[in-house]
Amino acid sequence: MVSKKRLYYGGFDGFRAPVVPKAPRSLRRNSHKKSSEGSEICPFELLAAVAGKLLQESESSASSTGPEGKEQISIPKDGVKQELLDVKLKPLRLEYLDQGCCAESGFVHEHSDPELKIEPLLTDLLQSDNDSGLEHASTVTTSDILKEVGTNVKLEASNGKHGVDGTLRHGELCDVNMDNRAELHTEAVEKQSEDLTAVKTCSFRDTVKSSVSVLNKSYSSVHVPFYSDPVPSACFLKHKGNVKIGIRDDDENSFSCNHHSTKMRAFRLQSRAGYRRIRKILTAKYWKAAPKLKDYELSNPTSGGVNPFDHNRKSMYMRKSCQAEAASKRRKLLHHSSKCDYVQEASSESISNLQERSASGDKKRSPAASKRARGVTSSVINHKGSFQSKDGHVKLSIKSFKVPELYVEMPETSTVGSLKRTIMEAVTAILGGELHVGVLLQGKKVRDDNRTLQQTGISLNSDTLGFMLEPSLPQASQFLVQEELPLLLPCDTHQSPARGPATPIMDLGISNSLGDPPPATSLDNQVEMNLESKPLPDEVSTEEIVVDSKALVPIPAMNVEALSIVPLNYKQSKRSELSQRRTRRPFSVSEVEALVEAVETLGTGRWRDVKIRAFDDANHRTYVDLKDKWKTLVHTASISPQQRRGEPVPQDLLDRVLAAHAFWSEHQSKQHGKHESERVGTPVKVCLELES
DNA sequence: TTTAGGG
């Protein structure tokens, strides 16, 4: 964090050229840490991936034959030499590390269904899994390298008890890069011919580097404990790290890259960055992408009836963490190769058992009674898929994933829109974390990942097969909430509604930056799986996934004022669905002073620098805010004191504002030699006299 | 991502 030290302060001695030269943006960027880095996992990507895998069977081969074939990974079956892998992987790794983007590997897919045999030491992982009760016999960190259409990856854990021998098939590349923080777990059940079909568990964890290292035998760096607790417990998902999801893009012959790293700040609801990003995603991009999605939906004859929430577009926001483009491509991908309609929607929230409690009202505005919604919020993701069994293959159709419970609490003055948002965020939070997929057969978890579908009986009892999303919620999970508690902090208390032992832990400590996932707790996410033993038509099948999970959703202590003052008109209503206006935070005098000081030194065209200099630790003040504030200050200073509102700003500060404004206006916020020579050193008093 | 302005 950059201290607010003032390199120079001209004060009344006059303004001087910026003490801090305006370095090229690139340099400045580097010089100033971007603490707020992080990303969240897009739950839907995961779901999609899972679904895709489930449906992969027949389509996988097809998709692998496309023009993108060159990108396919070729993993020789049976014992590929590590050296070979290393060689092949290097380019990819470099790309990942250096560019942090999806790599377009030059691997050539070999149609022989190559397999990669990896025997990493998964002890830690496995143990963690076991301890946590998760059904992950093994965890395999993979990158898209391992995920390729038609490519089978054979993973074997050396851990005697938990060896895993699974087959991975991916119809799409799904690269997850999570900066050692996020972890994704997906399990897909597939049956492949006679070959042993197994429950495979993939754990995408750690950075790609780690993923690669896995391939390079450096598996040790990949182990990550799973804190997941199958038992419903309230915790907060942590959305940190970088998550990148690459999808093969037929058109571009490359993988689209969903890059949520540096630019994509962590999902901090209360953080400005988070807000902004979310807003952006939810608004423009979302809407832009919507049409396509819609088309797909409509194209699916069965979707209409199956998805009762088609009309509810806002549900789509659950995908907020995903970039529209990537999502779009993803959809395209699915549309093209898997015939899997990738529709995700969240149903409108149904809140039951509302309990009203008296609450202190906003001192300024209308009283705020908090409304505690204790009920079920269900989000629905519509997935279309099919299940079919033929020639030894088991196809599954996930009908729905349900989110059992969501507990929300918010002021009764909150708008419906905010409520919707809240729920949506909660759901997203739940899904945004590391997810695992557990397999349930007849209500019981299938813990042995090594067993084949056949052995497990899944192929026979598909009717009772179920999947459940298991958010990996480390108890220790914490999200950094710096100061921006507004959204994170539950109104008064964050009640954990009859929640299990695990209560969401809000570790509001660190600041800066990193992604703060929305507080959410996810518990057992039960997934209702619908299996049909009947081959489905080749057409797009519909699959509905209802995510049902219990979660404690700390509702942001939204400024009641903000909520209450919002008219419930259409516009607002519409807006509410898209985004939440930040709570108003008037600048304090001290802030104004800091701003003035910084501007006096830096000028009026370097708001980013001003921010860094004077508000670096105020995450809620963006450079745009500072710029706006300056604008208002200039205006304020130019009007009569009687016309001013809000906390009065000392006249001297306003004078300085005018002086600085005048000075820098002339300098055009830049260092112009001639003017500078004239101005530099000119006492502010003089400036004031001259300018005002 | 920043800047610059309008809303």
Add this chain to the structure above:
DNA sequence: CCCTAAA
């Protein structure tokens, strides 16, 4: 504060 065109 928000939204965005430009850069």
